[in-house]
Amino acid sequence: MFDNILIYFVVIPVLMLAGVALCKNVKQIRAVAVVGSLALTALSVYLLLDYLHLRHVGATAQMLYTGSWAWFTPLNINLSVGVDGISIAMILLSSIILLTGSFASWTIAQPKEFFLWLILLSTGVFGFFISIDLFTMFMFYEVALIPMYLLIGVWGSGNKNYSAMKLTLMLMGGSAFLMLGLIGIYYHSAPEGQPLTWNLLEIARNGAISENWQLFLFPMTFVGFGVLGAMFPFHTWSPDGHASAPTAVSMLHAGVLMKLGGYGCFRVAIYLMPYAANELAWIFLILTGISVVYGAFSACVQTDLKYINAYSSVSHCGLVLFAILMLNTTAMSGAIMQMLSHGLMTALFFALIGMIYGRTHTRDIRQMGGLMQIMPYLAVCYVIAGMASLGLPGLSGFVAEMTIFVGSFQQGMTDYLAGAGSLRLVFTIIACCSIVITAVYILRVVGKLLLGPVYDDHHRELTDATWWERLSTATLIICVAAIGCFPNFFINLIKFTFSPEIFSVLNFTQHSGIASVLGMN
Amino acid sequence: MELTMLYYLIPSLFMFCCGVYGFVTRKNMIAILISLELMLNAVDINFVVFNRYLFPGNMEGMFFTLFAIAIAAAETALAIAIIINIFRVASDIDVREINKMKF
């Protein structure tokens, strides 16, 4: 069991938990958290390189590093692990955000308990991304959700009890749908007379879920994961939850946990139920298309920095689900890029907001101004994060959005010309409009918060970033710029998964470009 | 006239019913306690009577009654202690008013 590299993504956090439990003072806790998350980062970088190497030398299996250990045989529950490029990208993202999040919570109160819960949460996250067994996946999913309640309820700010309760209850509500869906999938996972299974790959290979059942189970799983992906109208936990959560929790939650939603929709709902995905995509396209512009418009009039960012997350994560539903290779790659991009970018945003809030003790943009003169480092980082968010080329947002738009437009036009309705086309154009609205709210914040004259003279005494804050933000900015400057590396990492042989849903819609529509090839 | 079992059982039934009635209707805790004692005593009588008429050679019913009386005495003492303490805290022994620990 321990000869599989993937298992260490769960083992290291568990060791970290034990380590933190044994710590006696805050320095030891910081050391454990930083060393542990550095180890995870190093491991995920190694995994990335090794994966690319294996693909380079010709590994063609869909998932690599697979392993399976029986856990509860009467119900066929196994601990099955395996990763492809997409999971590796997500694992890398999680470890980077855990690392920077540890730096961002350098001076948190009650550090021992905080880090215990935080690391438990990341155990769930890593476990989710490495699992290919639906049951263990769901279990890790819940492990990642529950600590959130305490992290917000205890270390939060503002109306934290309400927010923590709301967030947990809404996500649990989603989980209820999800569990129904997963159990339904389990009972249709194999043809008559064969043993049932929870294993994703086997279920996909069997393809035994009947079309009617797909139509029932697809909305269950999609909504279940969609709640976590902040899909309209199940997004309202996001503004309150993010506003109340402490910095590192906001970072991990917006940066990684919301990705669990997108990843789950993609890996479970669409992958296992291609027929229903194609049939029902329109409903969710409308919902996610609304998310994209709705979140952006809402963000335009918020006054709390965290609310602005939470609504912007609704908009950006909406774009992830939107792109996934295009059922088109390019758009789906774009969705994965957007997950990475949004994860890093929004973690950077929340880190900066936490740092600014820690100094000014307000998050109301009406009560701040001219911070560029007072804390130039943080302000410049904020501008860079904003630029990434509004899609400046060279930073991650641009490549992700452009890949999505190109893919969606191709799919929309293909649908339209093939007489399959203009829904995708119309919503693509609507989604494109979000780049303008995003610019409006980002520049509004930058203008009010950072530029202009200093609003409050008491702020003049505030200090700029400390070394751990610089480290945390600089790491994130480097990652954002790396994706923005070398997008093809990431596209190559994830493109293997998107072949019609693996992703059978692409068979429904794989034609793209005018040539195939007109039969000109 | 022969003194049959029925002559004992009817008064004890009456006593028991009085006890139940008192238990559910009285609001004063002392009265409720008294009603409780009534029910206990009715049951004691039954034990003795059944022992005497149905199993004349045995003594279990008698002993059981003696135990019950002893325990009832202890219980009454405890109950009165509680009631006195409640009275000290709340200046009242009306069960409708004593709901501080309800929710």
Added chain:
Amino acid sequence: MDVTLPIIILALPLFMFLFLGLLGKYMSHRLAGILGTAGMGITLICAYTVAFTYFFSGNPDFINAEGERLQQIVFNVTWLQFTPSLVLRLGFLIDPISSMMLVVITTISFMVHLYSNGYMRDHHGVWEKGFQRFYAFLSLFSFSMLGLVVATNIFQMYIFWELVGASSYLLIGFYYTKPSAVSASKKAFIVTRFADLGFLIGILILSFYAGTFDFTHLTSVAVEGLNHVYQVSEGTAQNILSIFANNPASTFMGASVLTWALVLIFMGGMGKSAMMPLHIWLPDAMEGPTPVSALIHAATMVVAGVYLVARLFPLYLMETAALDIIVVVGALTAFYAAMVACVQVDIKRVLAFSTISQIAFMMVSLGVARPEFHHGLGYMASMFHLFTHAMFKALLFLCAGALIHAIGSNDYTAMHGLRKYMPITHVTFLIGCLAIAGIIPFAGFFSKDEILTACFGHSIFWYIWMSCVAGLTAFYMFRLYFLIFWWKEHKVHDPHHAPHDQPWTMTLPLVILAVVSCFAGFVPFGNLVTWNGHPMFESVSFLTNLENLDWSVAAISLTVAVVAILIAMKMYKTENELPAKMRNALPALWDWCYHRFYWDELYMFITHRIIFGLVCKPIAWFDRHIIDGTMDSFATLTNKASWSIRGLQSGNVQTYVWIYLIGVILLGSITAICLI
């Protein structure tokens, strides 16, 4: 061509940006300025080498046996693969217009770098705060603009287009403590972003149908198709025209898909090039430092829209409907901006509106260009005017910067009669005015004359219209000139603080640009830049442009310009009542012009009242009260239901006994009934 120089041209400004941006605060102001200028100087040398090699080396890669100039891709690196066929590459394309733009950008950028060394410090030599940052941003802008012009494909152009927008945002908002600068930069970014939305959708449509982003593929195939159309030769190549034409759904809302794509792409150009109605950001952008206005908002970035249309010109030729739209938009903008420029008080705003008007000239010129008239004279004229305009408008802006630097105000009311105090500025400004007014032999005369000739060839109406605008141009420029340098004597309180000419770093660029403005008109553009690479003239000499003039058009435009200048002289040379009388004669017109036809107010209304008030706020309210209210009401309902049944668990033993008794009796009777 060797890849070294092209790579240096792109990499050096980027490196200077990162270097000055990250390490600038650890070095002295002077060093940062020198490094920035030196970096730009090297870029300038490289760009000149590339451009001159392209134009004059006679290398068969660049010019074929018939003397046609060819496009060449120096390098092209895969950057992002969308689909197996649709690949986004970053590369370096040289052809006549990109070489010409390399020269323009590096020249103006170098002048501005040099000039800023003097401008960005006050009279006592104290450096402006953030001086190093300023140079970093200038380098970033130069990098983006160079990347834009050498783009090998339309998506690369879009990438650098966005970068140019962002660097413009940073530079307009350079004085970030000033609220007006902050809002101006925000406005510039958002307006151009809105336009870029159109550009993006246009790209998506075009790339979907054509299956490629590459200019060479898009335009050369189109050129082939056009040769087929215009020269009636046997063209059998499967070209884009056929892709668009044979398409079952090729029309959408009455216009062909290609028209839609081209109009949307032109919308992007309208944003960057400040065409009406997306022009509102440019006058406000004058909040930035004046060298920035000279570089970005006069000479280089604002002509990106013209460059874009020129780049896709063969495609536009296939859909002349789009060209007609360009003509109308351009002509209206030209006239509008010229009207407004006649009454503005702020000298930078006059120049800004003049820029809008001149760019509209270039747009009109592109719009009227047709291969059947003088081998696409309009295209050549547009590029020619772009070139000359960049020189003399940068000169005018730098002169304005010198004036503002000396006086400390943007209003001509604070200037008047400066000719004695600032002789060099006076002469160079006059040369700039003569050039823009179109007086022979200054640069603007030739290019404007070509434009008017092209208009004449297209339609007499637009010819008259544009001639009127040319007259207005001469009028408002000389109005400005006379109001700054004449009108009345400048009052000087203290001779030691009298306005004076500038240090050499500022003077040198003025002189160089003035000399260029005098002679740029003689560059034989017709043989260098044409829409399909064909040379226009058989042989070339210094006087080629003069010999090939259409004197009937030239004489009329000269007369118009001279008359306009005389009117301006009459009105503004010495202090008199005439301007006030004019103003009182047509108060409404004056008012509308002064308030820029209330476009800003209209936009304010749309953005604040409609977008914010009627969209954003209701959505935010809806989210908090309806969506969130629904979610909360689930919780409230559950809560209420629990409260309503909690009475059953009363804690009252007597109640329990009652319920127990009733239950026992019920159960007993049921059992009894069942047994019986």
